[in-house]
Amino acid sequence: MFTARVRRAVHRARTALRKSGVDYFRGDGSDWIAFAGLLLAIPALTCGTLTMPVWIPPAALVLPIVAGGLLLRPASLLGLYAASAIALIVESLVLGPYTEGPARVTPGTVLVVAACGFFGLLIAQFRSRVGVPWRRGGTMLFDLRERIRVQSKLPTLPRGWHREMALRPAGGQSFSGDFVVAARTHAGRTLEVVLTDVSGKGMDAGSRALLLSGAFGGLLGSLPPHEFLPAANGYLLRQDWEEGFATSIHLVLDLDSGDYELFSAGHLPALQLSAGAGRWEEKVGHGPLLGVYDGAEFDAVKGSLGPGDVLMLYTDGLVETADRDISEGVDRLTGEAERHIATGFEGAAWHLIEKVAKDVNDDRALLLIRRSS
Numbered sequence: 001m002f003t004a005r006v007r008r009a010v011h012r013a014r015t016a017l018r019k020s021g022v023d024y025f026r027g028d029g030s031d032w033i034a035f036a037g038l039l040l041a042i043p044a045l046t047c048g049t050l051t052m053p054v055w056i057p058p059a060a061l062v063l064p065i066v067a068g069g070l071l072l073r074p075a076s077l078l079g080l081y082a083a084s085a086i087a088l089i090v091e092s093l094v095l096g097p098y099t100e101g102p103a104r105v106t107p108g109t110v111l112v113v114a115a116c117g118f119f120g121l122l123i124a125q126f127r128s129r130v131g132v133p134w135r136r137g138g139t140m141l142f143d144l145r146e147r148i149r150v151q152s153k154l155p156t157l158p159r160g161w162h163r164e165m166a167l168r169p170a171g172g173q174s175f176s177g178d179f180v181v182a183a184r185t186h187a188g189r190t191l192e193v194v195l196t197d198v199s200g201k202g203m204d205a206g207s208r209a210l211l212l213s214g215a216f217g218g219l220l221g222s223l224p225p226h227e228f229l230p231a232a233n234g235y236l237l238r239q240d241w242e243e244g245f246a247t248s249i250h251l252v253l254d255l256d257s258g259d260y261e262l263f264s265a266g267h268l269p270a271l272q273l274s275a276g277a278g279r280w281e282e283k284v285g286h287g288p289l290l291g292v293y294d295g296a297e298f299d300a301v302k303g304s305l306g307p308g309d310v311l312m313l314y315t316d317g318l319v320e321t322a323d324r325d326i327s328e329g330v331d332r333l334t335g336e337a338e339r340h341i342a343t344g345f346e347g348a349a350w351h352l353i354e355k356v357a358k359d360v361n362d363d364r365a366l367l368l369i370r371r372s373s
Helices: 002-026 032-051 058-071 074-095 107-130 134-151 202-219 225-239 326-340 348-357
Strands: 161-168 178-185 190-198 246-254 259-265 270-274 279-283 300-304 310-314 364-371
Touching: 032 058, 032 074, 058 074, 058 107, 074 107, 134 202, 161 178, 161 348, 178 202, 178 364, 190 202, 190 225, 190 310, 190 364, 202 225, 225 246, 225 259, 246 310, 270 326, 279 326, 310 326, 326 348, 348 364
Parallel strands: none
Antiparallel strands: 161 364, 178 190, 190 246, 246 259, 259 300, 270 279, 270 310, 310 364
8 A cells, every 4th residue: 555655656756757848848848847947957068067077167157157048037047056055155165276277277268258147047037028038939920930831822723724933031031021811712613812922021021911911811701702801901000110111912813704803902913924915014903002901901803714815913012123113124034034934833933033033132022823624
């Protein structure tokens, strides 16, 4: 009976320790495990310095200090710093001022340890203020990036249609102010796509793009097409952002007939290639920027895609630069796009960004839809 009680106690202790460890590395638990481990490392390093100074110099104390800055909360970090200071004092007293070689505790050693402690405290305070532990910060950013990517995924189209999209953030970053939301509505007979360009670029616009893409994805298909942009405009106005405007273009395409409507909110015109005529035509919708004023109206432009026709939606980063106006950029884009007519525009979206705006320091997005039959 006594043995059974001991086993149950040991089992409960193991379960509690394992749960604490799991919670810690998930970012939900206390940091006492990391604190205890780093605290024990300080006397171990001190003993190593006193016995093997050639291999473990006094400056080795920066190792638990740096690790503490990444893993501990500020309150725990101050306790670790206090233990490190005591260790330096002990090493200085035992080794003495006349010790030669790497074992000597010099003012430079103290300054290096103190500097590492200062920067570690800044990192810990930043993590505490943001509320994201270091061990979960990278995962959170990865999840945000994947959420934007999934929300921008285009639905599968029926036979006879080809669609593809390419998006490249400014400066090679993972987050972009350009995003796409798309859905098939009316029992799959209609494709609705919204391409939006949020003010700013890269990481600066990434958080706003994430919020808007989720909101726009919820609105898409829940409202009649002519009500989508007014609802999106009202949502953006309610955010009251200092830099809160955006351009957007909303495509409503009938997959049976090829007829479509385009609603624009200050966005660049769409481009349609007519296979019969062999020329590109601008499709211009009329409407103000999103997030500028309430009660804005958005008038649609109508068109139709026949066999071999292509519709191209894009953002300004693809056609506008400091030394090139939009009309010149559009001419270059359409000229490069004509090279893909023979291939049916397979893989054309990414290739066009590479050729037309590879080194542009702006977010770039391009959407192609082609009717093959």
